[in-house]
Amino acid sequence: MKMIAASAKIHPLSVIEDGAVIGENVVVGPFCHVGPKVVLHDGVELLTHVVVTGRTVIGRGTRIFANAVIGGDPQSLHHDGAETTLTVGENCTFREGVTVNTGTTEGGGKTIVGDNNLFLANSHVAHDCILGNHIVMSNNVMLAGHVKVEDRVILGGGSAVHQFTRIGRQAFIGGLSAVSYDVIPYGMLNGNPGILGGLNVVGMxxxxxxxxxxxxxxxxxxxxxxxxxxxxxxxxxxxxxxxxxxxxxxxxxxxxxxxxxxxxxxxxxxx
Structure with a gap:
């Protein structure tokens, strides 16, 4: 049975599956699909052609733009099909074509995204990633599985982060950089292979x-x-x-x- 708040606005051309929980003042535009184990907290907005699936919780005030797929199965050969989760915090923005996957059993079963994060077009967050708050992922940024990104990190367009890598708080990753190793807090990394060129003094x-x-x-x-x-x-x-x-x-x-x-x-x- 659906649980849809009276103040929610659901376009008639969208599908909300039985079991979904839709909070107050949620807006779901046309051609969206919300799965049966999804929770959309108050004020969430799905603009159009958005898929939110899996056991996924989307925090208050988050906006998701066209063709984003949030909560899809992990892209891992080791995934055993068990039910895993994705939790997204408050006031995040997912622009066009963003993909975020649930966790894997071997990785703890959870992908976690904090509050006030901005994901620009076609960026990707893989299984079992843990992201802090106030992060900016520019266009086409790719996080592999099990990556940890701390608060206020900025990742430039087209950068790619190797699995199990950590990026410390307020680090800056230059566009098109290959992040193969951990980046210290406040560090500035550029290039392929990525070189720690100094500190993010401007950000500090x-x-x-x-x-x-x-x-x-x-x-x-x-x-x-x-x-x-x-x-x-x-x-x-x-x-x-x-x-x-x-x-x-x-x-x-x-x-x-x-x-x-x-x-x-x-x-x-x-x-």
């Missing part, structure tokens, strides 16, 4: 970080990547010196955490 300033704090992060960056020891040893060696600096500690914690991928650096990928 726009986020309200003052000049002394930015200078501290730059000094720590040089100590980590230009020191004589390994990156991880250099990072561990300076931890006590920067205990007062939240952004530097975010970088150091990111480096110290376990990961399936190596770290991007100014040298990795160069001949």
């Amino acid at each position: 300033a726009r986020a309200g970080m003052d000049k002394p704090a930015i200078h501290e992060v730059r000094r720590a960056f040089k100590q980590i990547f230009e020191g004589e020891g390994s990156v991880r040893n250099n990072a561990a060696a300076i931890r006590a010196d920067y205990a007062h600096s939240v952004p530097v500690m975010q970088i150091l914690d990111f480096i110290a955490a376990e990961s399936d991928r190596a770290l991007s650096s100014p040298n990795r990928g160069k001949g």
Whole structure:
């Protein structure tokens, strides 16, 4: 049985399957298809020719544009057909042709997208990805399975991210870049293969970080990547010196955490 709020506006040329839950003030335009295990929270808008399927929850105020497919089965040879989930947060925007898949059993069964994210045309979020908040994925960006993207990351058009890679908060990925290794918070990566060229200083300033704090992060960056020891040893060696600096500690914690991928650096990928 459908559960459709009285204030929802459903175009007669759309299909809402039995079992779907449609919140207050939801708008579903023509030629949309909403599956039987979908929840559309209050204020969600599907413009036209949108498919929302699978066990998928779409957060309040999210807008989905034409030809997007949200909640499709994972594109994984290892998927066993078990029911997995996709959860999308509030106030996200999915532009034309965006695809987001549910999780896989082996990956924990969940794909999670946070709040206030912008997905431009034809971008793709694969199975078991975990995305934070205020992320911008430009046109044709591709995230492979099990990728983790932290808050306020910007991914330039046509960039591609290898499976199991982590991208730290407020990093910037240049257009057409190949992200094969983890990118530290506030890092700036460009090229194919991707090279960590420095820090996203412009983004740091726009986020309200003052000049002394930015200078501290730059000094720590040089100590980590230009020191004589390994990156991880250099990072561990300076931890006590920067205990007062939240952004530097975010970088150091990111480096110290376990990961399936190596770290991007100014040298990795160069001949």
